[in-house]
Amino acid sequence: MQTKTALRMLIVLLIGMLGACSPEDVPKAVTTGVTVWQDNVGALYAVAYRPDGKQIAAGSEGNQVHIYNALTGQIQLAIQANPGGISTLSYSPDGSKLLSSGPDGVLRIWDADSGKSLLNISGHKDAVRAAVWSPTGQRLLSASSDGTIGLWDSASGARLATLQGHVGAITSVAWAPNGRNFISGGTDGKVIVWDSVGKIPLNVLEGHTDAIRDVAYSPNGQLIASVSADRTVRLWNAAGGGALLTLSGHRDDILRVRWGKDSRRLVSASRDHSAKLWDARTGTLLATLQGHSRDVNDADWSPDNKQIVTVGSDGTLRNWSVAGIQAPTLTPTLIPTISATRKP
Numbered sequence: 634m635q636t637k638t639a640l641r642m643l644i645v646l647l648i649g650m651l652g653a654c655s656p657e658d659v660p661k662a663v664t665t666g667v668t669v670w671q672d673n674v675g676a677l678y679a680v681a682y683r684p685d686g687k688q689i690a691a692g693s694e695g696n697q698v699h700i701y702n703a704l705t706g707q708i709q710l711a712i713q714a715n716p717g718g719i720s721t722l723s724y725s726p727d728g729s730k731l732l733s734s735g736p737d738g739v740l741r742i743w744d745a746d747s748g749k750s751l752l753n754i755s756g757h758k759d760a761v762r763a764a765v766w767s768p769t770g771q772r773l774l775s776a777s778s779d780g781t782i783g784l785w786d787s788a789s790g791a792r793l794a795t796l797q798g799h800v801g802a803i804t805s806v807a808w809a810p811n812g813r814n815f816i817s818g819g820t821d822g823k824v825i826v827w828d829s830v831g832k833i834p835l836n837v838l839e840g841h842t843d844a845i846r847d848v849a850y851s852p853n854g855q856l857i858a859s860v861s862a863d864r865t866v867r868l869w870n871a872a873g874g875g876a877l878l879t880l881s882g883h884r885d886d887i888l889r890v891r892w893g894k895d896s897r898r899l900v901s902a903s904r905d906h907s908a909k910l911w912d913a914r915t916g917t918l919l920a921t922l923q924g925h926s927r928d929v930n931d932a933d934w935s936p937d938n939k940q941i942v943t944v945g946s947d948g949t950l951r952n953w954s955v956a957g958i959q960a961p962t963l964t965p966t967l968i969p970t971i972s973a974t975r976k977p
């Protein structure tokens with residue numbers, strides 16, 4: 634009898650403990666020791682790891698690009714780049730050059746070691762929202778508020794093509810690993826797949842209900858990710874364009890999406906002051922990276938796939954250790970440098 638009574642009391646106690654915790658709180662691991670670097674140039678809007686992993690470039694709301702030592706956070710180089718702000722930063726595949734873009738409508742190429750200006754490319758009539766190198770480094774893509782995509786020779790700056798397909802501003806572009814196809818996203822809520830050789834659209838991916846903020850190919854070329862002001866991440870089959878998964882969890886616009894090097898994980902950055910780490914195979918939320926006090930504007934992965942760097946409107950750059958977050962688990966694992974929220 635006493636045993637039954639004790640068992641009943643234990644069950645009541647457990648139910649009470651579970652009732653006091655919301656689903657968002659269980660499981661949850663909170664730690665200290667986040668690597669935080671405070672810049673003195675205001676809000677940070679763009680970030681990129683150098684391919685060798687030794688430096689990180691971050692661009693501000695002014696015209697400053699700071700190059701940090703990826704281990705110490707020391708600023709090793711300062712570049713006066715695009716007037717009015719830096720929208721995106723992209724290192725060339727060999728890491729020797731850095732590409733910047735901004736509201737001045739100019740693509741600017743810099744020597745990554747010295748910060749010397751190498752080439753300015755003009756041609757857009759409005760802000761350049763995104764600019765990226767091709768996998769070979771021989772060509773550039775740019776997305777502009779003027780409603781056009783620019784295809785450029787990276788050595789001479791010659792315009793190779795001007796492409797139109799969206800209604801309104803074009804917000805993002807990304808190359809496929811094959812170096813032939815690329816994707817674009819626009820304020821019309823569409824993702825368009827293009828053939829850069831034939832310079833024609835191949836497919837239109839529809840499903841988002843608001844403006845596209847960013848697009849990205851997985852490193853293995855099999856998947857496409859898109860994020861939107863509708864607060865969702867969507868995954869698509871790159872071959873046929875079929876919709877695969879819709880990832881929900883952010884509470885405000887999602888501004889950036891970046892794939893891990895293994896094509897199994899991706900990170901999204903949002904105006905809700907957080908970045909979220911997802912399992913691309915299942916759509917499971919693996920972790921919520923919390924610490925920024927304002928919008929998280931951009932993110933990038935380290936070349937070894939162990940770190941994620943984020944920048945925000947709070948003027949901080951934060952480096953998160955994510956090596957141990959590989960797949961969903963039933964119990965939380967403490968990660969030394971992040972506040973992690975997981976789903977079972």
